[in-house]
Amino acid sequence: MNYWLLKTEPDTFSLADLRRDKLTWWDGVRNYQARNYLSSMVRGDLCLFYHSRCQPPGIVGLCRVVSQAEPDPLAWDAKSKYFDPKASPDNPRWVRTQVEFVEQFAEMVPLEVLKSTEGLASLKVVQKGSRLSVVPVEEREWTIILGLARPQNGRCGAKQESG
DNA sequence: GCCAACGTTGGC
DNA sequence: GCCAACGTTGGC
Secondary structure: OOEEEEEEOOOOOOHHHHHHHOEEEEOOOOOHHHHHHHHOOOOOOEEEEEEOOOOOOEEEEEEEEEEEEEEOHHHHOOOOOOOOOOOEOOEOOOEEEEEEEEEEEEEEEEHHHHHHOOOOOOOHHHOOOOOOOEEEEOHHHHHHHHHHHOOOOOOOOOOOOOO
16 A cells, blocks of 8 residues: 555646546656656555645645556547657557545645645655656655644544545 | 746757 | 757746
């Protein structure tokens, strides 16, 4: 079981869209390092859902990997903006993964908070110039971030809902 | 909309 | 294999 962070521009596809659709293909990734991360995702992995290029940017919720990476058919769809002339069904080059909605945080965790939280300096998304749309998250980082998303946990015996 | 940072491309 | 030019990303 691994943890990841998936970046998306909410104007293009937001967590609200995933909540409505329940499932989506995480496709159109055209960066080799991000692709390699996508390829190593397995069913059950949990992902932080990050909104970029918006005000404020930050982590808005969670989704879960439901199917392992498979060839991304948009790569050989000439009408797609993700078309890649060097890709074909025989040589797929790019992959996609299916994810399902898990949770929308009551309050998002803004980038500004991530940056100022001790223990998150290693988080890729807080590092200047970080452009990867799929990055791994360490369990230690994951725990800190969920603590930020659910500040009432651990106080007054508040219970955490699951699922 | 600006622009720094980054990845990719291609001439050499 | 170097590296300048280019396109894209994403915080601001």
